[in-house]
Amino acid sequence: MRYELYYWPSIQGRGEFIRLALEEAGADYVDVARRAGGVPALLKVLNDPKTKTPAFAPPILKAGKVTLAQTANILQFLGARLGLAPASEAGRLFVHQLQLTVSDFVDEIHDSHHPIASSLYYEDQKKESIRRAPHLTRERLPKFFNYFESVLKRNGKYLAGSKISYADLSVFQVIDGLRYAFPKAMKKLEPKYPLIVSLHDRVAARPNIAAYLASKRRIAFNQMGVFRRYPELDRG
Amino acid sequence: MRYELYYWPSIQGRGEFIRLALEEAGADYVDVARRAGGVPALLKVLNDPKTKTPAFAPPILKAGKVTLAQTANILQFLGARLGLAPASEAGRLFVHQLQLTVSDFVDEIHDSHHPIASSLYYEDQKKESIRRAPHLTRERLPKFFNYFESVLKRNGKYLAGSKISYADLSVFQVIDGLRYAFPKAMKKLEPKYPLIVSLHDRVAARPNIAAYLASKRRIAFNQMGVFRRYPELDRG
Numbered sequence: 001m002r003y004e005l006y007y008w009p010s011i012q013g014r015g016e017f018i019r020l021a022l023e024e025a026g027a028d029y030v031d032v033a034r035r036a037g038g039v040p041a042l043l044k045v046l047n048d049p050k051t052k053t054p055a056f057a058p059p060i061l062k063a064g065k066v067t068l069a070q071t072a073n074i075l076q077f078l079g080a081r082l083g084l085a086p087a088s089e090a091g092r093l094f095v096h097q098l099q100l101t102v103s104d105f106v107d108e109i110h111d112s113h114h115p116i117a118s119s120l121y122y123e124d125q126k127k128e129s130i131r132r133a134p135h136l137t138r139e140r141l142p143k144f145f146n147y148f149e150s151v152l153k154r155n156g157k158y159l160a161g162s163k164i165s166y167a168d169l170s171v172f173q174v175i176d177g178l179r180y181a182f183p184k185a186m187k188k189l190e191p192k193y194p195l196i197v198s199l200h201d202r203v204a205a206r207p208n209i210a211a212y213l214a215s216k217r218r219i220a221f222n223q224m225g226v227f228r229r230y231p232e233l234d235r236g
Numbered sequence: 237m238r239y240e241l242y243y244w245p246s247i248q249g250r251g252e253f254i255r256l257a258l259e260e261a262g263a264d265y266v267d268v269a270r271r272a273g274g275v276p277a278l279l280k281v282l283n284d285p286k287t288k289t290p291a292f293a294p295p296i297l298k299a300g301k302v303t304l305a306q307t308a309n310i311l312q313f314l315g316a317r318l319g320l321a322p323a324s325e326a327g328r329l330f331v332h333q334l335q336l337t338v339s340d341f342v343d344e345i346h347d348s349h350h351p352i353a354s355s356l357y358y359e360d361q362k363k364e365s366i367r368r369a370p371h372l373t374r375e376r377l378p379k380f381f382n383y384f385e386s387v388l389k390r391n392g393k394y395l396a397g398s399k400i401s402y403a404d405l406s407v408f409q410v411i412d413g414l415r416y417a418f419p420k421a422m423k424k425l426e427p428k429y430p431l432i433v434s435l436h437d438r439v440a441a442r443p444n445i446a447a448y449l450a451s452k453r454r455i456a457f458n459q460m461g462v463f464r465r466y467p468e469l470d471r472g
Contacts, residue, residue: 052390053330056337056383068329070336072308077329093304093313094289100306101292103336107343115351115364117371128351128364135353147292154288 003029003078004062006042011225012177012218014071014106015059020169021075023212025082031217072099075166084166095160098151098167105144105174109181110226112136112233122223122230133233137185141178145193152195164203171196172203177227184236239265239314240298242278247461248413248454250307250342251295256405257311259448261318267453308335311402320402331396334387334403341380341410345417346462348372348469358459358466369469373421377414381429388431400439407432408439413463420472 003022007015009031022029033042045060045067055069061077068074076096079085085092115132116125148159148171155161158168175196179186190197203209212218221227239258243251245267258265269278281296281303291305297313304310312332315321321328351368352361384395384407391397394404411432415422426433439445448454457463 053326053333054383054387054390055333056340056380066326066329068333070333073329073333073336076332090289090302093302093309096312097289097291097304097306097309100309100339104292104343107340111347111351115347116368117375119371119375128367131364132352135355139353139355144292147290151290154290 001028001063001081003027005029005031006033006045006060006062007031007058008042009033009039010219010222012173012221012227013225016173016219017071017102017166017170018059018061018074018078019217020173020209020212021078021082021084021166023217024164024169024206024208025078025084026208027078027082072096072103075099075170079166084164084169086160086163086165091160095165095167098148098159098165099170101144101147102167102170102174105140106226108136108140109174109178113228113230122228126232129230130232134235137182137189137234137236141182141185141189142192145189145196149193149195152199158199164206168199168203169209172200172209175200176204177221177225180221181227181229182234183229184234188236237264237299237317239263241265241267242269242281242296242298243267243294244278245269245275246455246458248409248457248463249461252409252455253307253338253402253406254295254297254310254314255453256409256445256448257314257318257320257402259453260400260405260442260444261314261320262444263314263318308332308339311335311406315402320400320405322396322399322401327396331401331403334384334395334401335406337380337383338403338406338410341376342462344372344376345410345414349464349466358464362466362468365466366468370471373418373425373470373472377418377421377425378428381425381432384432385429388435394435400442404435404439405445408436408445411436412440413457413461416457417463417465418470419465420470424472 005018033039042058046055046058051067053067059071059074060067060069061074068077085095112133113122113129114125115128151159158164241254269275278294282291282294287303289303295307295310296303296305297310304313321331348369349358349365350361351364387395394400
């Protein structure tokens, strides 16, 4: 099965969680908007007037006859097919629950530089961002980190037990992004959360992920994605 | 099967999406924190040190041996059991995609009165809320409404076709909440979106939902939930 991923070609964004799952599994996939099709191919699928399952926004995945959207929904679909989710129903529900918690976390991280409107530039909501960001770094990061740390403490090597799941890849990505966006805050916080830091490092070292991160397929973090480095927002 | 819902007893909040599904299906359930157990019973489950599937936040559902969290995850689980989701995998994926889009919408609505931090009172972020709210009512409401309207236009009576799903109940709840929180904006917008307004009205008239809405089990909208009425944020 060749999977087609439709996502913005210049950012990691929410599509990166899906790229990581496809890469870890060595799946056959095309990142359509980064190939010949470009953004027009993405917009064509996004605005297809004939589909019965329209998407509100990218990422969108095509898998044979199925077209689906919403990051966590796509990951749940892929997780079952790519061996990145437990076999039991209870296990799958828990991994999806973890992923939805990552989604909430990512939304809060995004809003630290866009507290007023996604339609405005950062510069036009900088003042409010400077007020919001310390609540993110001093209250919300510890709260989410505590949660994922406690899950690892209970369950062992990976969040859902002995086997890696898409939720582990997603927590890796969040930590990686936060290191880029908030290096000062992360330097202070990381020593308190050894289990999630170890999870990050173990995911980064997995052969397929390591090869992906070193390749040109991995888009560098930049000032257009979810994770952005604005020193005025990172006061530790 | 008796379901146990653990959610804050004084607000509709995110738990209301689950209450609506249980009520529509006539399921046997206990809203634990509203009964004898109260909030301590909720906190006990939330902070259970032994569970392998801890929750980041309520709502939490217990169904026999399964304990799960995250609104959309719970709805997906219940949808399959309560006849509130299509039988086909593609159908279920689409209903879940719709629900995750509702989740995103609800987050944006919440942040219109909490743009800086959920740990601060509204009064302490009122200035920023006054700046943010018009982006919600003038940009985001039309964008989300257009989306759901177009889904109904394609698929017919309900969002996923001829049969009601939990996503239809959720869209009802969002419209109901927005009518409470932003009556001026909604009065302006509703004539442009006849299909979602009709969906709202048809859901409200379903016997089980009508009985629920008229009962004491339905908590009134108030200034502690997701949907809050602050006239200064509703300038149409």
